[in-house]
Amino acid sequence: MISVHMQPAYHPACSRSCTAFKVMGHAGMRTTGPDGSLIIKPAFPAEHRFYEMLNRDPHLARLRPFIPKFLGTLESYSGSGSQFLKAEAEAEADSNGFLVPIPVPPGRTQSLILENLCSAFVKPNTLDVKLGTVFYDEFMAEDKVLRMERTARETTSRSTGVRLTEFQVYDNVTSEAICVPKSYGKALAVSELPEGIARFFPVHCEPSSSALHNGNGAVGPSPSRGLPRKTLIPILRAIRQTVSKIRDVYASFEMRMVGGSLLIMYEADWSRAEAGVRRLLASSSSSMPRPIPIPSSGEEDWDRAHTHRSPSPCVVKLVDFAHTRLAPGEGPDEGVLLGLDTMLKLLDGRIAQLTAGASEECTC
Template structure:
C-alpha cells in the first residue's frame, strides 16, 4: 500500500539548504518534492544489484506520493522553472541528532545534462569556472552550526561558498568544523561554536573514512551525478557527540551497512550522497571524473582539518 500524507500531517523541514521539504511528525522521514527522474533513480537503486555498493551511502527510499499531493516551483539551474508535481519519501538523515550541524557540498565539474538548453549550458560553465567547482569538483553551499550558548543553529548562506576561491576552501570547511575549547569548570561553557578537540577529531576521521568508501564505490560505476551533493551531518551536542565517539571504537570495520550502524548506535556523524534529479547511468563512458575529483578534494580537505587540529 502506497503511503499518503497531507500537509496537516507533516512539518516544515527546518535545515539549511533544504527548502520545500517536509518531515513526518516523528521526524523519521522527509518528504521531498521531486521530478520523475529522481524517483526513477531511487527505484533503480533499489532493484539494480549493480548499484548495491552505493546503497549504504544514499538515503533510504520509502516510495513516492501521487502527483499533486505536494507541489513546488523551483529552478534547478538546468531546465528552468518547473513544477515538481510528485514527492519522494526518504529517511531523514538528521533523525536521531539532538543538534545536527549540516553542510551541503555540491559535487562535480559539470552542471548540465543532455537536456539543458545551450544558453544554460554556457551559464553553468561560467558559474563552475567562477567558483571552486571547476578546479576542485566541490562547492560549499548552505550550512548550519549550532551555537553552544543559545543552542540555536547559526546559518551560513549559499552565497558564502559561491564567493570562495580555491585557496579559501580549507578555511571555509573550518567554519563548518569549528573547534571549541573545553568547558570552563565554573560556567560550564566553552567557545560559542564547535566541539572540543577530543571529540571533533574522531568525528572528522570517521567522516574522512566514509568519503573514502563512497569514492571507492562510485569509482567502480559508470554513471553521472549532475547537480548532486555530499551531505555532511554531525552532532553539535557535546554530551551526545562524546557518547557517539565512544561507540565508534566498536564500529565494525569493513561493514557495508555501517550507515545503518550509525543510526542504530547513534554515531555522531552521517555522510551521504543526495540530490539525483539529473543522475543517469552511463555504460561505456567510464567513471565520473568530475564527481570523483570532488570526492578526492573532500578527502584532502578533511585530512587538512584533522592535521590542523592534531
C-alpha cells in the first residue's frame, strides 16, 4: 500500500539549494511514499489536459513509454490516504513542526500525480535539455514572446534546437552532487555544447603517480569524478538508443511541444550503475526480454510493478507539457526534431571520445 507521508522533493545527499527536482525546474513539487515513488506536481490546466489526452487517445499510445507515468490528480486520485494527500499537498513542516504554505507559481491550479523518476536511483545524475527553436505560443503576452525570441536567438536554441539548463552530477570522491546553474547553459556557444555534455558524463580517471604522491611521498586523493569507462559507455549507448526511439516516434506525430524538455537521468553510484549495465547487456542479448510494465491504474498494481521491476542505470523522458498541443495539418515539429538530432550527435561525440582510448584528462 502506498504511504502518504509527504517528503520534500530532494535527494538526501543534495542540498536544498540544488536538487534533482530543482534541476527539473518544478517549484512546489513533493514526493510521497517511503521510497518516494510518486510526486505531486503543481501544473497548468493545459498540462493536465495533455496527460489526460495521452492516457485516453490510442493514437498517442506510441508516445506513452517516453513520458512520465500519470496516475491522476489529487482531486481524482482514489488511492489510500488521498484525503491526507489533498490536505498536505500544498504545505510542509517548518523547523517547529508547523505546516507552512509551499510557494507555487501563479496559474498552476492542478496537482498532478506522476511517477517519480528519481526514486529508482541512489545518486541521480540529472540533466534537463530544453528542446526546440520556438518557446512561445499564440496565448503568450507580447512582452514574453519578445523575451522568448531573444533567449532563443542569444543561446544555442535557435541554431541547434537544444539548450542545456541546470544539471547535477555526483562527485564520487565527495559523494556530493555538483550542481551547474542555468546560466552555464545559456552562456554556452554552439561549439561548446560537447564540453557541456562531457561535464554531464564525466569519466573516472585512474590517477597518475604524480597525482597520487605529494612532494613528501605521501599518498594523495584520487582525482576520480565519474563512472568507470566500461560502465559509462554502455549507459551512454542506452541513452542514445532511447533518444533515437523518441526522435522516430515524435516525428510520426503532428504536434507542437513549446518549452518542453528532454530529461536524462543516470545512476552515479558505482555498484548500482554496474549492476544496471549488467542487466542492460543481459537484456540486449536475450531474444525474449520481459520488462514489467507500469500498470495504467490501480494502487496495488503500482506498488507491485514498482517494487519488482529491475532498476535501470538510466532513464530518458520527455517532460514539461504546459504548452503542448496536437497540430493536425501542420506537419512534424521541426524545431524539436532538430534538437533531438543535435542530442544524438552530441551523444555520438561523447561515446567516440570515451572509446578512443584512455588519454582524456581528468578535468570533468
